[in-house]
């Protein structure tokens with residue numbers, strides 16, 4: 001299968017999941033091709049929001065894994081994920097938090113994790129100059145010092161970013177601050193994460209998250 005059609009299929013799968021949640025209570029829907037069954041539940045990534053340790057640091061342990069995922073009903077695919085077989089947990093921190101990440105690579109090839117949209121020292125950013133070899137662990141630590149934002153994290157190996165994200169290495173990193181906009185904010189209930197991964201002729205990767213709360217904020221771009 002050519003790369004492009006493969007990716008289009010992945011996009012369609014995501015749409016199926018989203019529609020399944022929106023209409024799941026109906027058990028079916030009438031479209032212009034007849035009645036379809038919408039049973040695939042929307043997958044909400046779990047939240048990883050560790051309590052600070054005695055030293056006041058919030059520690060996130062992230063492992064790059066290989067696995068298998070049922071992307072289409074009854075069909076499993078080889079996928080990559082962070083702390084699971086596909087995609088990664090939603091990380092959460094507040095402005096002022098000291099955060100420490102450990103990234104352990106259990107894959108067969110080198111990768112990185114890069115904190116997209118995060119204001120932090122270059123040495124902590126997980127770019128192509130900070131590859132994590134198979135079996136190795138990379139540590140990164142910084143103090144969150146920016147307004148509330150929807151950011152994300154993904155590998156950044158030179159020339160391989162799109163492929164690694166496509167295989168499933170991507171997750172959201174939500175930053176909160178003391179400003180309360182008074183909008184819905186119950187994660188997974190009325191604050192729904194939504195991401196899409198698209199690849200065109202080159203590995204151009206975009207990820208956005210939409211929700212009642214987050215839509216009031218500017219998305220970050222690479």
Ligand SMILES: [Cu+2]
Nearest residue numbers: 114116154222
């Ligand atoms: Cu990025």
